[in-house]
Amino acid sequence: MSDLNVVSISEAKIPSEPFIACHLIDGSWRESADGETFDRVSPSHASLVTRASRGGTRDVDAAISAARLAFDKGGWSSTSGKDRATILLRVADLVDRDRERIALLETLESGKPISQARAEIEGAADLWRYAASLARTLHGESYNSLGNDFLGLVLKEPVGVVSIITPWNFPFLIVSQKLPFALATGCTAVIKPSEMTPATTVVLGELLIEAGLPAGVVNIVLGYGDPVGTAMTTDKRVDMVTFTGSTGVGKAIVKAASGTLKKVSLELGGKNPQVIFPDADLDSAVDAVVFGVYFNAGECCNSGSRIIVHEDIAEDFIARTVEVSRKVPFGDPLDPSTKVGAIITPGHQQKIDAYVQDAAKAGAQVRLGGAALEVPGLAGQFYQPTVIANVKGEMPIAREEVFGPVLTVLTFRTLEEAIEKVNDADYGLSAGVWSENVHTCLEFARRAQAGTVWTNTWMDGFAELPFGGVKESGQGRELGTYGLEEFLEAKTVTMRIGRTRAPWVDPGVE
Ligand code: NDP
16 A cells, blocks of 8 residues: 555664563562563564563462562561662652663564653652652541540551562563562562563563662563463462453453452553544544544553544545545654554464454455555555445444554434443443533533543543553553552451450459
């Protein structure tokens, strides 16, 4: 498609040697006990980026032991909030210092644009700072209302050892949505990044050591869901699992963790609708829709991939969306002007294409794209910006997470019908409405079944605001004070004042 905006001039600084990634266990870098490794090849440049130790049962066992011991001996969990905040703030400064290095590895492993990776690393540093501020606010409750004989206390305590399992789409940002909050409460952790993107979590491990985090508080095991993820979700020494990824694996984790009744927090997929009313600022809406669907090549749980547009403006809206889509710079992720990079694996590219071809066979109209994108000089896999109209609610492309740069367009006539279509989904992560009428926006916000609602915007996020889904999009929340609460347990302490307790057994009875 020659009329697309394809960027292929790379200012590449691809390292000549791969990044060597080892496990971080009890404060030291270790190769796998059985010496196994795996390679990560760049999805855009097809060059070897990372050679990583491949964790086995002995490695994950050692990591869980270290996290358990670090928690139980209390060196971290019983330090003051002030001391924990000091370390988290140091980590934030080190992340800022190493932003370029982290961004380059993130881009090479994930295929995301370098300018976006830089912004994500900057956002991650902000999360470490925010979590540091929360570490000093931890407090429980006291009840001085139980009568003269009692004082009731509710103590907030860290949950314990947390397994953190992260996906490949935002490796550094997602671990930073979880780990600093867990650390702020005094938890210890074992982390498994996706085998597609292990490098930047390992760099984070280096920075944690440099910041002075005690050995064993954070452990990193590289490798696959089986056996590393499985052990992290079944081992009885683990108290909680926090996971971001597919709904299928999320359900498997709930089952696996139920054997020892672990606390489970899940951030899963979405098929996120945006409803566009005729009175909306259409220029703004088109731009946000294009951003929402192509950002991170659509490999984003918050992808705004399901547009529900009023029939009266549908044709005009689709035409404008196609026109703006053509201008989006797709291509070499290392070029700072690129806005959309590569697709994570050839297998995932095929999955995206299969959704598109199946929809076309079922009667949907491919108005733009619908095929692989050739980027001159690059051997990786890319997908064209794709707009699909005439989509029916029952088609898989309207219901399932495509996780690619593919927009599906449905239509509506009334607010009632729009809400019905919004809520006709297994997912409930986020939803959006475009209208100049505040009453329409408010009614939509109240009735949409979603963890987040955006009105006249899309995908703005803040450290202060909780993030998570309803229905099959997950359970629990990240970010904000709600995100902190996930890593806390309440302990009730009931104190009797003086010798006021009436004996249960009469002391006078012989
Ligand atoms: P998965 O959900 O399969 O993987 C996410 C993480 O979970 C990875 O670290 C993975 O390890 C790990 N994992 C896999 N199986 C288990 C298990 N049984 N126990 C514990 N951990 C496990 O995502 P994929 O990477 O395979 O992507 C598949 C689809 O998931 C995508 O097409 C997309 O639809 C969705 N997805 C949603 C994301 C979101 O942000 N909501 C993020 C990523 C994907 P490993 O892969 O290393 O074996």
